[in-house]
Amino acid sequence: MFALQYLTVALGCVALAFALFMFVYFIRSKYPIGKAVALMLLGESIGIAVTVGFSIFANGLYDCIGDSGSMFLRWVMFLTALATSLHLAYQTRLIELRAIKDDGNK
Numbered sequence: 001m002f003a004l005q006y007l008t009v010a011l012g013c014v015a016l017a018f019a020l021f022m023f024v025y026f027i028r029s030k031y032p033i034g035k036a037v038a039l040m041l042l043g044e045s046i047g048i049a050v051t052v053g054f055s056i057f058a059n060g061l062y063d064c065i066g067d068s069g070s071m072f073l074r075w076v077m078f079l080t081a082l083a084t085s086l087h088l089a090y091q092t093r094l095i096e097l098r099a100i101k102d103d104g105n106k
Contacts, residue, residue, distance in 0.1 A: 009055050009056055012048060012051060013052060015048050016048045016052060019041050019044045019048060020045050023038050023041040023045060026038035032091050032094070033091050033092065033095055036087050036088045036092070039084050039087055040084045042084065043081055043084030043085075044081075046077065047077045047080065047081060050073050050074075050077050051077075
C-alpha cells in the first residue's frame with residue numbers, strides 16, 4: 001500500500017507539471033480563447049496541487065491543518081474550477097457569436 005501511495009503522488013506530480021506547462025504555453029497566446037484556456041489550466045493546476053497535498057499528507061493531514069483548513073482548501077478548488085469554467089464558457093460563447101455574425105455577413 002505504501003508503494004501505491006508513492007505512485008499516486010508521482011502521478012499527481014506528472015499531471016500537475018503537464019497542466020502548468022500547458023498553462024505557460026497558452027498564456028502566451030494573443031487571443032482571448034488562448035488566455036481562457038490558460039486560466040482553465042491554472043485552475044486545474046490548483047485543484048491537482050491540493051489533491052497531491054492531500055495524497056502526501058493523507059495519514060496526518062487533519063492533524064496539521066484541521067477541519068477548517070481542509071474545508072478552506074476544498075473551497076479554493078471548487079471556486080477556482082467554477083471561475084475558470086465560467087471564463088472559458090464566456091470566451092467560447094464570444095467566439096461562437098463572432099462566427100455567427102461572420103456567417104451572416106457572407
